Amino acid sequence: MSVGGERVKIRLAGSGGQGIILASIVLAEASGIYDDRYVVQSQSYGPEARGGNCKAEVVVSNHPIDFPKAINLDILLALNQASLDQYYYDLKPDGVLIVNTDSCRQLPVSSAYQLPMATLAREKVGLIQTMNILSLGALAAITGIVSSKALREAVKTRAPKGTEEINMTAVDIGLREGKKAFEKMNRKRHEKISRLIQM
Amino acid sequence: MQKTDLLYKYLRTDKKFPHLWCPGCGNGILMGGLIRAIDRMELDKDNVVVVSGIGCSGRLPVYVDFNTLHTTHGRALAFATGIKLANPDLVVFVIMGDGDATAIGGNHLIHMARRNIDINAIVINNNVFGMTGGQYSPTTPSGAKSTTSVLGNLERPFDICKLAMGAGTSWVARSTVYHVRRLTDLICKAVEHDGFSMLEVTSYCPTNFGRRNKMGTAPKVMRWIKDNSIPVDKAKDMTPEEIGDKLVTGIFVDRDDPEYCTLYSELRIKEGYDPHEHEHGK
Amino acid sequence: MAKKTAGKTAKKKKKTRKKPESAIGPRVVSDEEEKAVVKLRKRAKNKRKESRPAVLLSGNEACVMGALAAGVGFFAGYPITPATEIAELLSQELPARGGTFIQMEDEISSMAAIIGASIAGIKAMTATSGPGFSLMQENLGFSIIAEIPCVVVNVMRGGPSTGTPTSPSQGDVMQARWGTHGEHSIIVLSPNSVEEAYTLTVKAFNLSEKYRTPVILLLDEVIAHMREKIHLPSEEDTPVFNRVKPTVPPEWYEPYEDTPSLVPPMAAFGDGYRYHITGLVHDTHGFPTNKQNEIKAHLLRLRSKIEKNRREIVMVESEMIDDARIAVFAYGSVSRAARRAIVLARSTGRKAGLVRPKTLWPFPEVAIEQLAAHVDVIIVPEMNLGQIVREVERKAAGKCRVVPLNRIDGKLISPEEILREILEV
Numbered sequence A: 001m002s003v004g005g006e007r008v009k010i011r012l013a014g015s016g017g018q019g020i021i022l023a024s025i026v027l028a029e030a031s032g033i034y035d036d037r038y039v040v041q042s043q044s045y046g047p048e049a050r051g052g053n054c055k056a057e058v059v060v061s062n063h064p065i066d067f068p069k070a071i072n073l074d075i076l077l078a079l080n081q082a083s084l085d086q087y088y089y090d091l092k093p094d095g096v097l098i099v100n101t102d103s104c105r106q107l108p109v110s111s112a113y114q115l116p117m118a119t120l121a122r123e124k125v126g127l128i129q130t131m132n133i134l135s136l137g138a139l140a141a142i143t144g145i146v147s148s149k150a151l152r153e154a155v156k157t158r159a160p161k162g163t164e165e166i167n168m169t170a171v172d173i174g175l176r177e178g179k180k181a182f183e184k185m186n187r188k189r190h191e192k193i194s195r196l197i198q199m
Numbered sequence B: 001m002q003k004t005d006l007l008y009k010y011l012r013t014d015k016k017f018p019h020l021w022c023p024g025c026g027n028g029i030l031m032g033g034l035i036r037a038i039d040r041m042e043l044d045k046d047n048v049v050v051v052s053g054i055g056c057s058g059r060l061p062v063y064v065d066f067n068t069l070h071t072t073h074g075r076a077l078a079f080a081t082g083i084k085l086a087n088p089d090l091v092v093f094v095i096m097g098d099g100d101a102t103a104i105g106g107n108h109l110i111h112m113a114r115r116n117i118d119i120n121a122i123v124i125n126n127n128v129f130g131m132t133g134g135q136y137s138p139t140t141p142s143g144a145k146s147t148t149s150v151l152g153n154l155e156r157p158f159d160i161c162k163l164a165m166g167a168g169t170s171w172v173a174r175s176t177v178y179h180v181r182r183l184t185d186l187i188c189k190a191v192e193h194d195g196f197s198m199l200e201v202t203s204y205c206p207t208n209f210g211r212r213n214k215m216g217t218a219p220k221v222m223r224w225i226k227d228n229s230i231p232v233d234k235a236k237d238m239t240p241e242e243i244g245d246k247l248v249t250g251i252f253v254d255r256d257d258p259e260y261c262t263l264y265s266e267l268r269i270k271e272g273y274d275p276h277e278h279e280h281g282k
Numbered sequence C: 001m002a003k004k005t006a007g008k009t010a011k012k013k014k015k016t017r018k019k020p021e022s023a024i025g026p027r028v029v030s031d032e033e034e035k036a037v038v039k040l041r042k043r044a045k046n047k048r049k050e051s052r053p054a055v056l057l058s059g060n061e062a063c064v065m066g067a068l069a070a071g072v073g074f075f076a077g078y079p080i081t082p083a084t085e086i087a088e089l090l091s092q093e094l095p096a097r098g099g100t101f102i103q104m105e106d107e108i109s110s111m112a113a114i115i116g117a118s119i120a121g122i123k124a125m126t127a128t129s130g131p132g133f134s135l136m137q138e139n140l141g142f143s144i145i146a147e148i149p150c151v152v153v154n155v156m157r158g159g160p161s162t163g164t165p166t167s168p169s170q171g172d173v174m175q176a177r178w179g180t181h182g183e184h185s186i187i188v189l190s191p192n193s194v195e196e197a198y199t200l201t202v203k204a205f206n207l208s209e210k211y212r213t214p215v216i217l218l219l220d221e222v223i224a225h226m227r228e229k230i231h232l233p234s235e236e237d238t239p240v241f242n243r244v245k246p247t248v249p250p251e252w253y254e255p256y257e258d259t260p261s262l263v264p265p266m267a268a269f270g271d272g273y274r275y276h277i278t279g280l281v282h283d284t285h286g287f288p289t290n291k292q293n294e295i296k297a298h299l300l301r302l303r304s305k306i307e308k309n310r311r312e313i314v315m316v317e318s319e320m321i322d323d324a325r326i327a328v329f330a331y332g333s334v335s336r337a338a339r340r341a342i343v344l345a346r347s348t349g350r351k352a353g354l355v356r357p358k359t360l361w362p363f364p365e366v367a368i369e370q371l372a373a374h375v376d377v378i379i380v381p382e383m384n385l386g387q388i389v390r391e392v393e394r395k396a397a398g399k400c401r402v403v404p405l406n407r408i409d410g411k412l413i414s415p416e417e418i419l420r421e422i423l424e425v
Helices: A020-034 A079-091 A119-126 A130-141 A148-158 A164-185 A190-196 B005-008 B027-040 B055-062 B076-086 B099-106 B106-115 B160-166 B180-192 B206-210 B218-227 B259-268 C001-020 C030-052 C060-069 C084-093 C106-121 C130-145 C173-178 C194-211 C219-225 C292-309 C334-347 C367-374 C387-396 C415-424
Strands: A007-015 A038-043 A053-061 A074-080 A091-100 A113-115 B048-054 B068-071 B091-097 B120-125 B173-178 B199-200 B229-232 B247-254 C054-058 C073-076 C100-103 C124-128 C150-158 C166-170 C188-189 C214-220 C226-231 C276-277 C314-320 C326-329 C350-355 C359-361 C378-382 C403-405
Touching: A007 A020, A007 A079, A007 A130, A007 A190, A020 A038, A020 A053, A020 A130, A020 A148, A020 C054, A020 C226, A038 C219, A053 A079, A053 C219, A074 A079, A074 A130, A079 A091, A079 C150, A091 A130, A113 A130, A113 A164, A119 A130, A119 A164, A119 B229, A130 A148, A130 A164, A148 A164, A164 B180, A164 C060, A190 B106, B005 B027, B027 B055, B027 B091, B027 B120, B048 B055, B048 B076, B048 C173, B055 B068, B055 B091, B055 C276, B068 B076, B068 B180, B068 C219, B076 B091, B076 B259, B076 C073, B076 C100, B076 C106, B091 B099, B099 B106, B099 B120, B099 B160, B106 B160, B106 C106, B120 B180, B160 B173, B160 B199, B160 B247, B173 B180, B173 C060, B180 B199, B180 B247, B180 C292, B229 C219, B229 C350, C054 C060, C054 C194, C060 C084, C060 C150, C060 C194, C060 C214, C060 C219, C073 C084, C073 C106, C084 C100, C100 C403, C106 C124, C106 C130, C124 C130, C130 C173, C130 C214, C130 C415, C150 C194, C166 C219, C188 C403, C194 C214, C194 C219, C194 C226, C214 C367, C326 C334, C326 C367, C334 C350, C334 C378, C334 C415, C350 C367, C367 C378, C378 C387, C387 C403, C403 C415
Parallel strands: A007 A074, A074 A091, A091 A113, B048 B068, B048 B091, B068 C276, B091 B120, B120 B199, B173 B199, B229 B247, C073 C100, C073 C124, C124 C150, C150 C214, C188 C214, C326 C350, C326 C378, C378 C403
Antiparallel strands: A007 A053, A038 A053, A038 C226, B173 B247, C054 C226, C150 C166, C188 C359, C314 C350
């Protein structure tokens, strides 16, 4: 169990059916298995995971993790306005906010990383259903919490059979677009995440 | 073989006798039929399993020298399911009363019918909960008296064979405690059938049903059963009115449906399991 | 990455030391913790070498892996949230291994079917949640009195009745102990991580086989559904116990004999030992009895075989307890919040420690007696209105204060709540 050390708490949120849970499993697998960190993934469950808002959480650390839930978030990825409104206040003041501008029109802060995830998935990947994996690529590029190599490996193993290839395209486009968005904002990496990934 | 030889071969004579059944009860006749059938079919005693639920019929396994299991009320078929699936080589008999099989265990009965696992169910029907002192059961005739229907039963009874047929049982038959030879034949047929078989045995409870319903002594009821039984072939040409409350006996359904254990072992092989490789591992 | 991480840890640690983290203000890593980190990492590294590659599994999935490692050959169950994944996964895994999966018509028959399979010599289990666990109680009693090994997983959700099917709870702790009627002892284990969902499932099977008794694995929804990276132990590191079979000739076999180990050897149906199994109180041959001495002997042996083997059955873990004045006694997912709260409390100078039972029943009485003599207060956080706390109070017997901390709104107790309690007491 965790003794000290950094815990990066990530929440992915959107509406049911957007693939939030799969994305969180891919993220946990990438970070846990391929980047060899300690991870705990959990998710909203039951009726709320089908319709309405859906959330999934990943806690990443270089130490064993005790409390498995994410309360004060370091990273929030919001794929729709409702989940942005609901979860923004769980984000720490210096936390990283990534939003899907196709569904989130009113942003609480200008410092959010803004990407039209749905448009990118539809137009650049050619399949709207890959938005979850594309967003994950963007999250990886913006935050650096998971290496692109690990993320690709995890997508390969966790993507539903027959969709591996298109999801690999999605993750690559996400990584590329995320990198652009990060550079555009011209900010330093989040301090805590940097510390964690340097260890 | 002498009759007494059969008794010593199959009964736990040194253990739990005398039995607890009342004089005139049909349970002993069923037990005799079961033993004669097992003997005739030369089944290995070590491979025979007799499972029962709760009630007077539930005590039958105590007396017979097989692998015997006396379960909770109504659940005998569910326990038997586990036994048979875990070791399909065993020949499994499930002895139930009418309350056991169709009241508390009714759900298990219809699902057994649906699954078609090679288990031989025998329901001995005396139209009453005997062991608890004579309350009405799902097979108590309308208007009949019991300790919980002193004023006459308002409910309609199940026809156990029709219930089993409706649920898809692949082998259904009825016999009575009067037709002892036929009963033995039918138990043999049930064992031969590859799939779930359901044999209803019409019996009688002189202590807790006959007395209250003024049916007279046990021999008198035996005579009634004899006089009012019609073989299924004969009943075929009769109208429902002609049949009335007479007992139709014989085999109603004998269908060759896929048996569950066989299907499951095919599934295992399809999934890559090699049964020969594991033959000695069990 | 693993090597790099391990190599740099020492250098980086100083940096992490003074950085504010956590939801609850600044925190400092003490020397004691640092030592613990090094120890834990070393252990983790060694473990990695010995065991199989890491996998990301949910608690329910790990439970299935544990069951398979322990040699489960039969599963009967009925769909129920939040335990269904166990059935789903076993329905795929069992056929290829020569095992059997069956979805029964309800939880009553599921429990009956696993007892039947176990009687035929196969290790069997079921998995359910509150409402289904209620339905299983009757036949759970049967497996106790007839001494049929089997494992029952109950992924606890909010109750009573349908309750809150998707929310975590620890409301079934007393039901697991006393749910079936009549005087009896029972073994109940409670994992607090995905890894333990694996190891304690193996343990559950082993204890069940060894003591010929049902073992209940009480998971909660948090542990069942969260995913963690775990290293599944290799086969050599997973000791598996199989029930003792009789070696005497059939005519000498006394299926419920009072042996020195208190656990008689068990023949399977079909092994050539024809005997009688009943839910009635029975004599040593398995036949129903009404004799007072036989009734008493039977029921006392059922109790003794568990109570006299507490040393093996009762598992308790403690951390940071040596100098602690405040102890938190927590199990399941709540123990992880407690762990965090204790680390936070230590960073403010409070001497807090964690005692975590992996075995809930039989209750770790000795651990509480010793603890009560050494600390000022025991805090007992639970996702119910106070169940195990009664046992803690009973065994603390006034030697220290016992403070319950309860939550029943469907959310896991947070570290902050426990920390607040630690700071207040």
